[in-house]
Amino acid sequence: MERVGVLVVSYGSREAAIVEALRKSEEYRVDLYIADRQRNPYNLARAKEHIVIPNLDVDRILSFAEKFKGEIDFGIVGPEKPIIEGIRDIIEEKVGIPLICPTKEFAIEGSKVAQRLLFQEAVPEVNPRFRVFAPSDYPSVEEAKRDLVKWLDELDNMVAVKPDAPAAGKGVGVWGDHFTSREQIIEHFTSNYREGAVIVEEKLEGEESSFQALCDGKHLIPLPETRDYKRAFDGDRGPNTGGMGSYKDVGDCLPFMTREDREREEEIVERIFRRLKGRGRNPGLIGMPFYVAFMHTRDGPKILENNSRFGDPEILNIIPILKEDFVEVCYRILEGNLRGVEVDDKATVAIYKVPPSYGGYMEAYPDRVRRDEVGSPINLEGAERLASLYQGRMRIYPASVELRNGGIYALRSRAVCVVGIGETIEEARRISLEGIGAIRGGGLWNRMDIGSREHIDKSIAHLRRLRGFRPVER
Ligand code: AMP
Ligand code: GLY
Numbered sequence: 001m002e003r004v005g006v007l008v009v010s011y012g013s014r015e016a017a018i019v020e021a022l023r024k025s026e027e028y029r030v031d032l033y034i035a036d037r038q039r040n041p042y043n044l045a046r047a048k049e050h051i052v053i054p055n056l057d058v059d060r061i062l063s064f065a066e067k068f069k070g071e072i073d074f075g076i077v078g079p080e081k082p083i084i085e086g087i088r089d090i091i092e093e094k095v096g097i098p099l100i101c102p103t104k105e106f107a108i109e110g111s112k113v114a115q116r117l118l119f120q121e122a123v124p125e126v127n128p129r130f131r132v133f134a135p136s137d138y139p140s141v142e143e144a145k146r147d148l149v150k151w152l153d154e155l156d157n158m159v160a161v162k163p164d165a166p167a168a169g170k171g172v173g174v175w176g177d178h179f180t181s182r183e184q185i186i187e188h189f190t191s192n193y194r195e196g197a198v199i200v201e202e203k204l205e206g207e208e209s210s211f212q213a214l215c216d217g218k219h220l221i222p223l224p225e226t227r228d229y230k231r232a233f234d235g236d237r238g239p240n241t242g243g244m245g246s247y248k249d250v251g252d253c254l255p256f257m258t259r260e261d262r263e264r265e266e267e268i269v270e271r272i273f274r275r276l277k278g279r280g281r282n283p284g285l286i287g288m289p290f291y292v293a294f295m296h297t298r299d300g301p302k303i304l305e306n307n308s309r310f311g312d313p314e315i316l317n318i319i320p321i322l323k324e325d326f327v328e329v330c331y332r333i334l335e336g337n338l339r340g341v342e343v344d345d346k347a348t349v350a351i352y353k354v355p356p357s358y359g360g361y362m363e364a365y366p367d368r369v370r371r372d373e374v375g376s377p378i379n380l381e382g383a384e385r386l387a388s389l390y391q392g393r394m395r396i397y398p399a400s401v402e403l404r405n406g407g408i409y410a411l412r413s414r415a416v417c418v419v420g421i422g423e424t425i426e427e428a429r430r431i432s433l434e435g436i437g438a439i440r441g442g443g444l445w446n447r448m449d450i451g452s453r454e455h456i457d458k459s460i461a462h463l464r465r466l467r468g469f470r471p472v473e474r
Contacts, residue, residue, distance in 0.1 A: 004028045004327060007065055007075030007097060008043075009035050009056065009087070012399030013352070013417035014312040015078040016042040017319040020395070021326035028327045033068050035061045037079075038411055039402040041380075058087050062094060069095050074334060077101040077287070080166065080309050084110040098334050102308050103284040106276060109308040113164045113197050119303055122275035123268050126302045129155070130201035133193065141193060148189060148200060152182060155202055161188050164197040172240070175203050206297035206466060207256050207459045208304065210246070210314045211265050213290050214329070216338035218281040220273045220290070222266050224252035224343060226314040227451075227459075228293075232359030234449045241359045242414060245351040245432075245450030247425055248317035255425075256459040256472055257296060265294055265301050272306075281336050288315075298466040313350040316419050320395050321346050349428040349451040350419045351436050352399070353444040355410040361445055373443035377407035378415065383438040394435045395419040401442075410442040425451045 006022055008015055015036075022030045023046055031048040037056055044050055049068060053060045056079060065072065075097055077083055086104030091097050101107075108115050113134075119127045131151050138144040152159065161173045173179055173188040192198045210228050214221045228246045232238035249255055253262045269290050277285060291311050293304040321344040322329070332338040356362050356369045378401060387394040400413035416439055420431030429451040436446050449455045463472040 001029045002027070003031065005031045005033060005048075005068070005072040006327075006330075007033045007035070007068075007072045007099075009061060009075065009077040009079065009082055010040065010043055011037050011056070011079035012040075012312060012414060013397035014310055014315055016040065016397040016399070017316050017395070017419075018076060018078065018310075018326075019043055019046055020397075021319050021322060022330075025325050025327040027325050030327060031071065033064070033072055035064050038400060039404065040398055041401065041403040041408055042398045044403055056082050058082050058085050058090055061087060062090055065091050065095050065097055069097065072097050074330060075099045076330065078310060078312070080107075080109055080307065083107045083309055084166070100330055100333055101287040102289045106282075106284040106289055107308040108276075108289070108306055109166060111164050112162050112166075112199055112305065115306050116199060116201070118272065118275065122272045123303070126268055126300075128160075128202040128204050128302060130199050132197055132199055133189070134197040135193065141190065144193060145186060145190070148186065149182075151200055152185060155200075157182055157185060158203040159185065159200050160203050161185060161192065162199045162201070163192040163195055164199070165195070168192065168195040204295040204297055204302050204304070206295045206302075207463050209254055209257065209294050209296060210311050211269060211290075211292045211294055212288060212311055212314060212318070213269060214333065214338060214341060215273070215285050215287065215289050216281075216333045216336045217277070217283040217286050218336045219338050220270055221338055221341055222252070222269070223318050223341070224248055225254050225257065225262060225265075226311070226317045227254055228311065228314055229447060229450050232361065232447075233364065234447055238364060239360050241354075243311075243313050243352070244354070244359070244414075244447045245349070246311075246313045246317055247350070247429070247451035248348045249425055250345050250347050250423070255456050256463050258472055261296055261301055265292070268292075268301065268303070283336070286333050296463060298468075313352060313417055316350040316395075316397065316417055317348040318343060320392075320419055321348060321421060344421075346421050347423065347425045347428045348419055348421050349425060349432040350417055351432045351446055351450045352414040353416045353418070353436055353439055353446045354414045355412065356443045356445065357412060358414065368445070370443045373441055375409070376441045376443070377409055378442040378444065379440040380408060380416070382440065383418065383435045386435055386438050390431060393421040394431050395421075396435060396439075410444065415442065415444055425456070426453065
């Protein structure tokens with residue numbers, strides 16, 4: 001078997017799934033060089049070389065890559081921070097290792113303003129109405145606020161307020177969710193405006209989905225649609241999180257979408273891709289430059305935002321059911337030769353178990369927190385035994401946990417993801433929940449309604465109502 005060395009820049013479960021897919025290769029013997037955010041037990045057990053870089057600082061990843069330069073054939077980068085900071089340009093230039101992720105120029109996740117302006121050129125009809133308030137355009141914040149008030153009058157306060165840079169200031173705020181008065185909007189706006197430009201856009205009503213596509217710079221290969229659960233608690237209540245879980249149906253569409261919705265999405269993203277790509281192949285656009293959050297509205301899909309990387313958890317609905325050798329897929333991406341990828345026609349449900357400090361759980365449900373368990377080691381053995389009985393239909397992917405003194409301990413972010421694979425969403429969900437239930441310790445908790453019939457029926461009814469009671473399912 002041919003040997004291949006792969007650098008993986010890792011954040012959590014998303015990369016554990018990538019590691020699993022690389023190691024499953026039947027064509028290549030894969031040596032892994034993992035730059036990790038923590039001592040992830042899954043990665044530690046599989047890496048040839050492993051380093052912990054808690055903030056994923058690009059210079060430190062570069063030193064790690066330099067040290068093993070002669071042994072690494074290519075790399076793959078999961079999290080957004082190093083991608084936005086230009087890790088691809090830096091590592092390719094300094095050590096000549098090709099990386100699977102966009103270059104800094106094409107990591108459009110880095111600026112929400114630049115994204116909106118690009119969509120305005122390429123696909124204006126799927127942008128909500130928006131305005132950019134940039135400190136460089138106004139002599140004082142008071143003048144910006146005067147314009148803001150006029151804009152709020154026009155949109156009747158029904159807005160989303162977003163800082164240009166990801167996670168700057170107070171982040172995204174939405175009318176009805178984060179504020180219910182104009183004073184609160186202005187307060188949110190002002191705190192973000194201190195950090196830089198702010199977008200104030202029309203609030204869209206509908207159902208969200210995640211569209212992901214692999215790209216080799218020349219071909220855009222759409223992957224099946226998934227639905228992410230952003231809010232912390234059941235019934236979509238509580239604060240936004242990184243994503244508490246996600247589901248995928250059989251086929252490439254979701255139960256609340258029509259085939260036409262999906263085809264529209266493919267066409268929209270293809271148009272954005274062509275616009276950015278220019279003529280011929282553009283190697284700046286490899287990996288997953290387009291992971292688009294859509295809102296399915298009365299008038300069809302509209303764009304919420306674009307990310308320049310794999311979705312977490314959304315890619316966990318796909319990677320475990322890829323029918324192809326993942327190393328081969330990586331080589332085809334690097335060579336500009338990716339004509340398609342085959343995915344097993346299954347439903348998948350991914351559910352995260354998270355620590356009590358995550359998502360405001362302790363404050364919202366102090367009585368439910370298992371205090372005696374908080375900070376205790378996490379036992380994955382029962383879940384792993386179950387997973388082996390399920391012969392691949394249950395996958396356990398550790399994330400923000402660290403191996404310490406022989407035990408596994410939760411850190412601050414999402415701790416472990418369990419993916420269930422089935423013939424229906426219902427079956428996949430049952431398997432995922434069974435695995436989740438077998439993980440003990442750490443006081444971990446999870447949402448119970450990821451992919452539930454009730455939640456899906458609510459999405460279908462919501463869109464039906466918005467679309468004047470026309471059927472929305474396929
Ligand atoms: P973003 O970081 O832009 O994806 O925003 C985070 C979340 O805020 C999205 O997943 C939506 O739930 C919500 N959101 C963002 N923009 C809008 C909008 N224009 N209308 C309604 N909800 C939005
Ligand atoms: N699931 C949301 C994200 O990956 O940004």
